[in-house]
Amino acid sequence: MNRPAPDLASFEDMARTVLTTLPPAFRAAAQDVALLVVDxxxxxxxxxxxxxxxxxxxxxxxxxxxxxxxxxxxxLGPDAIWIFREPILAEWRDRGDIELTDLIMHVVVHEYAHHFGWSDEDIASIDRWWE
Known part of the structure; x- marks a missing residue:
């Protein structure tokens, strides 16, 4: 399956949109973490x-x-979350059974989970991937 990939700016917009889906108590604190989206x-x-x-x-x-x-x-610097576009796109293409926005959400939420010290149950309340 040959699906067109979004450019880096569009991909970053998708990653940043995930922050709007976080519960309000976490959404504000997430703003203190640098979100770096690179290829x-x-x-x-x-x-x-x-x-x-x-x-x-x-x-x-x-x-x-x-x-x-x-x-x-x-x-030594701000906490940061790195999101890597090309590896995510490769997984998305290889899987062929998931929407790119869902995969991006899964990766972003998973990395924020590390920052917040979330349990699997906490993650599942936001990211249905874990169910």
Whole structure:
């Protein structure tokens, strides 16, 4: 199946739209996390994580989860969520059975779950993928 892929700007818009679906209590706090949407995972991240194939990484949370943060932590930068367009598009094409917006939502929610320290039950209340 040959489906056209959105450009990077459109893909980023889809990822940012996911934030509007978060429960209000989380939506405001999510604004404190940088959302970075790029085509491919940077080489330094792949090396740090010992990942050989960049298609194996669709998203990444980089920071200290809220459930582990302390007032004594000295942040080196803002918490960030990376979303990788090309690996997500490859999975979407390979699967052929899911809408791209649903797959993007799944990856974005999963990465925010790392930030908020959400359980699987918490994730399932937002992202039906987990049911």
């Amino acid at each position: 491919w995972p940077p080489d330094h991240l792949l090396q740090e994580m010992q990942i050989d194939d960049p298609l194996d990484l669709t998203g990444l949370y980089n920071g200290i989860p809220l459930t582990e943060k302390s007032q004594f932590d000295q942040p």
